[in-house]
Amino acid sequence: MATTHTQEQPGKKFSLDDDHVVVIVGSGAGGGTLANELAQKGIDVVVLEAGKLHTQADFLADEWASFQQLAWLDARTASGSWRIAKDFPNLPAWICKTVGGTSVHWAGASLRIQPYEFKALTTYGKVKGAALLDWPITREDLDPYYTRAEKKLGVTRTNGLPGLPGNNNFKIFHAGATRIGYKHVNTGHMAINSVANDDRAHCYQRGFCFQGCRFGAKWSTLYTELPRAVQTGHAELRTEAHVARIEHDDTGKVNAVLYYDAKGALQRQKARAIAVAGNSIETPRLLLNSHSAKFSAGLANSSDQVGRNYMRHTTGSVYATFADKVDMYKGTVMAGIVEDEARHDTSRGFAGGYHLETISLGLSFYAAFLNPGAWGAEFTDAMDQYARTAGLWIVGEDMPQSSNRITLNDTLKDQYGLPAADVHFDDHPNDVAMREHAFKQSESLYKAAGAKDTYRVPPYPSTHNLGTARMSENPEDGVVNKHGQTHDIPNLFIADGSQFTTGAAENPTLTIVSLAIRQADYIADQMKQRAI
Amino acid sequence: MQTKPITLSLEREHARPMQKAPISLTRRALLKGTGVLFGTLAVSSTLALIAPSRVWALELKTLNEHEGKVLLALVKRIYPHATLEDAVYALVVKDLDGKASGTADVRAQLTDGIRKLDKQAGGDWAARPVADQDRDVAAIADTPFFQTVRSTAVVSLYSNALAYAHFGYGAQAGDGGYLYKGFDDLSWLPDPPEQDSGPIPAN
Numbered sequence: 001m002a003t004t005h006t007q008e009q010p011g012k013k014f015s016l017d018d019d020h021v022v023v024i025v026g027s028g029a030g031g032g033t034l035a036n037e038l039a040q041k042g043i044d045v046v047v048l049e050a051g052k053l054h055t056q057a058d059f060l061a062d063e064w065a066s067f068q069q070l071a072w073l074d075a076r077t078a079s080g081s082w083r084i085a086k087d088f089p090n091l092p093a094w095i096c097k098t099v100g101g102t103s104v105h106w107a108g109a110s111l112r113i114q115p116y117e118f119k120a121l122t123t124y125g126k127v128k129g130a131a132l133l134d135w136p137i138t139r140e141d142l143d144p145y146y147t148r149a150e151k152k153l154g155v156t157r158t159n160g161l162p163g164l165p166g167n168n169n170f171k172i173f174h175a176g177a178t179r180i181g182y183k184h185v186n187t188g189h190m191a192i193n194s195v196a197n198d199d200r201a202h203c204y205q206r207g208f209c210f211q212g213c214r215f216g217a218k219w220s221t222l223y224t225e226l227p228r229a230v231q232t233g234h235a236e237l238r239t240e241a242h243v244a245r246i247e248h249d250d251t252g253k254v255n256a257v258l259y260y261d262a263k264g265a266l267q268r269q270k271a272r273a274i275a276v277a278g279n280s281i282e283t284p285r286l287l288l289n290s291h292s293a294k295f296s297a298g299l300a301n302s303s304d305q306v307g308r309n310y311m312r313h314t315t316g317s318v319y320a321t322f323a324d325k326v327d328m329y330k331g332t333v334m335a336g337i338v339e340d341e342a343r344h345d346t347s348r349g350f351a352g353g354y355h356l357e358t359i360s361l362g363l364s365f366y367a368a369f370l371n372p373g374a375w376g377a378e379f380t381d382a383m384d385q386y387a388r389t390a391g392l393w394i395v396g397e398d399m400p401q402s403s404n405r406i407t408l409n410d411t412l413k414d415q416y417g418l419p420a421a422d423v424h425f426d427d428h429p430n431d432v433a434m435r436e437h438a439f440k441q442s443e444s445l446y447k448a449a450g451a452k453d454t455y456r457v458p459p460y461p462s463t464h465n466l467g468t469a470r471m472s473e474n475p476e477d478g479v480v481n482k483h484g485q486t487h488d489i490p491n492l493f494i495a496d497g498s499q500f501t502t503g504a505a506e507n508p509t510l511t512i513v514s515l516a517i518r519q520a521d522y523i524a525d526q527m528k529q530r531a532i
Numbered sequence: 533m534q535t536k537p538i539t540l541s542l543e544r545e546h547a548r549p550m551q552k553a554p555i556s557l558t559r560r561a562l563l564k565g566t567g568v569l570f571g572t573l574a575v576s577s578t579l580a581l582i583a584p585s586r587v588w589a590l591e592l593k594t595l596n597e598h599e600g601k602v603l604l605a606l607v608k609r610i611y612p613h614a615t616l617e618d619a620v621y622a623l624v625v626k627d628l629d630g631k632a633s634g635t636a637d638v639r640a641q642l643t644d645g646i647r648k649l650d651k652q653a654g655g656d657w658a659a660r661p662v663a664d665q666d667r668d669v670a671a672i673a674d675t676p677f678f679q680t681v682r683s684t685a686v687v688s689l690y691s692n693a694l695a696y697a698h699f700g701y702g703a704q705a706g707d708g709g710y711l712y713k714g715f716d717d718l719s720w721l722p723d724p725p726e727q728d729s730g731p732i733p734a735n
Contacts (some may be wrong), residue, residue, distance in 0.1 A: 061707040064691055156730065163730030165708075168718035174728060175721045186728040194730050202733040204709025212667035214707070233651060323719050329702055331715035363701035375610045375673075375682055384688070387700030449721065463562075 006145075011230040011237070014046050017191045019270035022047045022523065023257050023278060025243045025286065028101020029512045030496035031277030032221025032299050033152075035237075036229035037520030043527065044234050045471040046269055047226070048241040048259055051098035056223065059212035063364040066211035070104060072097040075412050075420040076281070080404070082425045083458045087372035092423035093312075094461040099239055100222030102279060102292070102463070103509070104212045108192040108219070109357060109395075110155040112146050115139035116344055117352070117397065120502040123344055124351040129428055130399035131309050135501040138471040138483035139236075145514040153191035153219040153513065154198050162194045164203060167331030169358045172322070172390040176339050177356070177447030180441070184339035188357070192332060205331035207360065208360070211488070236248035241267075243504060244418055246274055246290040246299055246492070248485035254492045256300070260416050273523065275484075275531050277495040277516075280310065280465035284406045284498065285421040287469065287479075300469070300486035305479050307407055310423065311466040311503040314431045316394045317359060317457035321385040321447035328360035328390050336392070341441065342505045350433040353505045354396025356442060361391070369460055382455055390446065394438040395464070397505045399428035406468050464508050468500035483522040484515060491532040495519055507527035567597030569604065569625065571618045579617055579694050588619045590626055594601030594633040595642065598656070600625050604644045607685050609669045610678075614669035620694045627688040628681065638680065 007461075014021050022038055024031045027049040035047045051072075052130040060066040071094060076094035078085040085092075096102045116123045118139050121132040150158040158165050164187045166174065177185040192209075193202045216223050227233035240262035247256040247268075256270045276283045284307035288298040298306055336358030343353045361369060363386055370382055404426060408419035427435075444455045472478025475487035484499050486492045495516050497508045504511075526532045568645050568682075569590040573580045578693070580586055592600050607624045632639035649657035672678045689695060696703040709715075711732065716723075723729070 045683065050570050059600075061704045062691075064687065163728070166714060166729040167715045169723050170729070171716065171724060174724040185724075187730055195733055203711070205711040205715035206709040207706050207715075215709070325700075327700070327702070327714070330706065330710040330713075362703065363696055363699050364691040365684050365688070373682075375686075377612055378613050380613050383611075383699065407710045425631050 009089045010046075011231045011235065014044060014236050015268050016267060019255065020044060020272050021269075021270040022275065023048065024255065024274045024275045024495065025219060026101055026279070026282075026496065027099055027226055027237065028096070028276035028277060028279065028496070029103045029106070029221060029509045030516050031275065032100065032103065032225040033513045033516035034275055034277065034520055035235050036221075036225035038279075038516050038523065039229040039232040039234040040301075041520065041524045042232075043235055043524060045229065045236070045424055046235045047229070047235065048243050048269070049099050049101070049237065049239050050242040050255065051096065051101070051239065053099045053239050054104075054212070056183045056212065056214050056216055059208070059214045061208050063211065063362045066208075068071065070096045070098045071231065075410055075414045077409055077420065077422045078425070079422055080425040082427060083372075084425070084461055086415045087398060088461050090424075091461045093281055093465055094396075095281075095465065096464050099226065099237070100220045103211055103220040104222055106189045106207050106423070106509055107359075107507070109334050109337070109507035110150065110189045110191045110510040111355070112377065113139065113142075113504040113506050114342065117502065117504040120352070122201050127351055127399060127430060129401060130430065131402045131473060132468070133477055141482075142511070142514055142518070146510065148517050149510055149514040152502045152517075153510065154193055154200070156188065156190045156192065156194045156512070158189065164192060164194045164332055164335040166336065167205060168326050168327040169331065169360055169390050172326065173336045173392060173445070174356050176445035176447075179448035180444050182338050182340045182529055184241070186243070186337060187335040188337040190332070192335070192337055193217040200224075203332055207329045207331055209332060209333040221492070225324050225463060242416065243286060244289070246276075246286065246414060248292065248294065248299070248489070252294060254488060254489055273491040273493065273527075274419060275493040275495040275519070275523075279496055280468045281406055281421050281423060283494060283496055284468040285408065288408050289418055300479050300492055302486045303476050305477070307468050308402050308405045309326055309467040309470055310404045310406055310425060311398050311500065312399055312425065312436045312459070312462035313400045313464045313466075313503055314354065314394065314396040314438075315459040316445065317391055318384075318394075318439060318442035318454055319377045319389050319391040319457060320449075320451035320454045322388045322390065322452060324382040324388060324448060326388055326390050329362055330495050333360050334358055334393070341438070348437050349509050350430045350437065352430070354394055354399035354434055354438050355505055356438065356445070357393050357395060359391050359393035363518060370455065370457055372458070385453070392415065392441065392442055392445075393504065394435065396434045396438060397503045398431045400467055400470070400502055401426070464497070464503075465510060466497045466500040466503050467525055470500050471501045484519045485522070490509070493519060493523065499528055547552040550587070566594055567600050569597065569600045569622055571622065573617055573619060577617055579619065579697055582693065583619075588622065590622045591624075594627045595629045596641055597644050599643060600629065601658045602649060602656075603628055603642070603681065603701055604685050605665065606669065606681060607689070609662070609665045610682050611685055611689055616698055617694070620689060620692065622696065623694070624685045624688040626686050631680075631684065641677050641680055645672070645675070645681075
């Protein structure tokens, strides 16, 4: 078990009037990492986390109960032609409201975005209906930070750490993948300890990665970055602190954060700089809800790009049934990857690439997500074969579209009376073509391993939410610059996946962490120079 | 699907260890309830191993016995599993009864829906031939009544210790991890080469 625990750190307390602190909104992969990186440099930070503290001992081996414990269930709506809007109209995303954010729930896949993907517009050319852009940074710019992030997260197959041992689900995946000719198939680059490392245990193949890792084998800011930040004496973590609004002074610089505390009382924390890391739905919502006389369209929104270009990866699952037992739920959920399709090759009929990764669901969520709304004999036949079922997940690059966006709901309010977020999404034809290709390849993969039936499963509520405050070279094309600093307001930063200029084909957390490490260096430098 | 399956309140029962009877027969329950459903687990049932008794009973708080029986029959047609015990289906009835107890609208929706099914059958819908039941169910699939029953069932039916045992899901038994308990015990395919997998930690 991890030796550092958030709740055991008494730590430093900062006054609400202390205007020299950096306030970080959100304690997940972006916010939690930024907090620790700044605190390690001696910079004082206050982390405001909307969720409660749930520790490793609190985690539940029960999908629905855990979902109630960890998921962000505040009011939200979904619209657009994606199926989620029909099946789960109040649950566009499956992300967390808990200390550690979605780093508690993530599966641990840690991949570097490929060099060509940082240059999506240059590589793919103009794609009709897509708001493609090159990132203002290159892979070479980010590589040193990827190296630091891989070390921090203890990513398998880096820094001499072995791969995770493959489980039953992986055995089928590997056999099928290699039989149809894939060459790069392994148990992945996972931020899950294959050996004890960094004061955390190795993985015990529990299979509840999505429900929080009880052993702490999977990296989460909950039991790494956050307690370590607090330990420095330069960081304070406030839980159940729901940020309502960011305020600014007459010059347009941000200077305070208004939040509801655990008792529902409104508090104002002054700040020297503010970094928002609320995930790609809450981050733009907060910027939009912070509109003022000076910034009538919301903060940092002179480009009108806040909330736009929402991406969620082109996903989907294929499950396959076999004559013999599989027990896919046993063991690490996502330790299995095919890398061969993660390339730009338009002969397949689409731009960009995708990965195939193993996935498993418990019986409860398999029933909920296999074919939402379905009933009758076809559905129950699939359920009857649960123990003989294997599964994988598709994660591919989706096209940024200006009309895919987070907006404020006109009528629906959250528990504090604040306008809720609406998440609008339509698939781009490129997304549809990629998903179809991936579905076919996945079916071939499982048939090659001896599958009886295969099931195409529609995308789950989004776990990879990206792009709604994107990085751009030119201020009119995006919300932040290459350091995650907003183009409009120099002491306002975005520290989560909202920054992504394009989605790439990789699970985003490693990049979010790398950007946060890089941003911490930049903020420290800017503070030293008194630029902020 | 409507919005509700995600925000259902959970029966703590789901989290209890398997030793405990999911549905118990007690004299006190008999006296208090508005209706009671009874059943017996099949002799061959694997569930008999984890239940304290082969006899099960469900005390209803709001619905009457007939209404409970019709709902049980309805859920069995919505999610037909040839060998799944009625005791598991009864857990859905229990949750529907619980919702009806909490909300007058749900109670009215359920009793009205049941009344219409009975009318269709010219009597007790639960006793209607399965083929006729299936036709009736298909005809109401777009109604709010059906959606309430279905959306409750898809959660309740597959999220309890009896269902986990029936369908073969480890659930809480996996809380300590499968590293030394069969996470890689599949033997009908070759093991992947070492470089694509990884070593099993020694301790």
